[in-house]
Amino acid sequence: MPKIEQPASPIPAALQGLHLFHFDGAPCAQRVRFALGEKGLSRGREEKFDSVTPAAVKGEPGRWVSRVVSLVKKDHMTAAYAQIHPNMVVPALVHEGTLYLESMDIIEYLDNAFGGTPLIPTAAELRSATMQRVEQAKVLHRSIRYVTFHWGLGRLAMLKPRERQHLAALAEQGSDGEGLVSFYDGYSTGTIPDSVYTDHLAQLYAAFQDLNSQLGDGRKFLMSDDVTIADAFWSMKILRLLECGYPVEAHHPNLYAWYQRVYQRPSFQHEVMGRNRLTNCLFRSKAGIERLLGKGLKPAVDALAA
Ligand SMILES: N[C@@H](CCC(=O)N[C@@H](CS)C(=O)NCC(=O)O)C(=O)O
Structure with missing residues (x-):
């Protein structure tokens, strides 16, 4: 079972549906986006990574909300992100207010929680x-x-x-x-x-x-x-x-x-x-x-x- 994180940040608990903290050019985030695609979940609207306005926290059926954490602008080295991911790396996934870290654990979680292509063999x-x-x-x-x-x-x-x-x-x-x-x-x-x-x-x-x-x-x-x-x-x-x-x-x-x-x-x-x-x-x-x-x-x- 993937580990359930207890972040210092109040942001993850406020999020509904699926939200991915990621960066387009980062391999660790790319593998999770690939898995999301294989599960039939596509990229939805873009939100600032730390936005918690009532509109920003909403989920989107069949899609994941994209929260880009720019590795170029060093968003990952901010206090706001370090309270979400203590290792200051992407990706991080939130599903219905629960935070998942580590791309391997995230993909394992997605594989159990959603249909689409099975990514982890059962044999x-x-x-x-x-x-x-x-x-x-x-x-x-x-x-x-x-x-x-x-x-x-x-x-x-x-x-x-x-x-x-x-x-x-x-x-x-x-x-x-x-x-x-x-x-x-x-x-x-x-x-x-x-x-x-x-x-x-x-x-x-x-x-x-x-x-x-x-x-x-x-x-x-x-x-x-x-x-x-x-x-x-x-x-x-x-x-x-x-x-x-x-x-x-x-x-x-x-x-x-x-x-x-x-x-x-x-x-x-x-x-x-x-x-x-x-x-x-x-x-x-x-x-x-x-x-x-x-x-x-x-x-x-x-x-x-x-
Ligand atoms: N074990 C972690 C590794 C995450 C990781 O290292 N992410 C890289 C991008 S691929 C990162 O955010 N690096 C920040 C940096 O290099 O400053 C995972 O698989 O999720």
Whole structure:
């Protein structure tokens, strides 16, 4: 059973229906939006993440209310959001006043609470194999952070000393369970050795090779011919890494073909990409220029295979 949170903020308890605190370009939120789409729930109106006016708290039948927490504007590093999510990350879901955190738990909750595509197999063996793949993806989320910050976001994502102090002060009241404080300290001061980034890239590479060979038996999706929560987790890693210029097709062809199958699904097209196309295009263009210059993520991935 997903954990029921008791937030310090009064906002979640005031919300009716389904509300998602998310960011369009964040893989952890994208996987939940994919799951919502698979459950037949589409994006409804947009509200400010902390709005509790009588109109803003209303739910919408068959839809989820979108509460964007901008990672660019640093909405997630505000006291208002830290009281909703003590780790200061997206996503967070509220259903009829109850708050759910952690994308894996949120998807598990949605799978039990709504119809549509079943995302967690019921047969014991397949279920356990599926959840192992999800756990592996969860652990490797940190590697995605290191790789995308280093090769994708660059200086744009660095925090000024004042912002880091503010983050540390908020974390003292919350839990900082995702290690944002130490990550941003190291990242913003340029003190993380290059070998750490390369090691995270190598961990992702090894996991992708493993999935690539598993897909060699001709199955349509990661666990079987049916889409599952594992596809939701892993496909968002590929989406993000393609944006950073990772040559997925050249190194992991089965994985790339699988990704295309997931990408074509209406849930991916509408709920994941719906408002993400411009950002996706900008990142891919930047990566394309780097590739032409022989820089960026591609040579780093090629070097791993050499
Ligand atoms: N284990 C969490 C991870 C959430 C997470 O790390 N979210 C990222 C976006 S993918 C975030 O909000 N990062 C904030 C930042 O990097 O400043 C989950 O799966 O829900």
